[in-house]
Amino acid sequence: MKFIEFGIGNTWLVRTETEYEDGTEFEERGIIRPIIFQSAYIRVWIFKTVLIVDMKEGFKKMKKNRNEFKFILGITSK
DSSP states (O other): OEEEEEEESSSSSEEEEEEOTTSOEEEEESOOSOOOEEEEEEEEEEEEEEEEEETTTEEEEEEEEEEEEEEEEEEEEO
């Protein structure tokens, strides 16, 4: 699964994070093709609270262990 993200708070303004089935993941600068669109989302991370609005999964609220500030627009790809 690939997550192509645009916004502030990540390592790069535009990045692609690739997650494998075994749980490993890595990120790369820019948009890595091919893109097979699955969903779009907005993720807002304020301190330890993460709010996600996803076209496919709806609204989610999560707690994390570290304090961050992020505002991300992203798409999920195969």
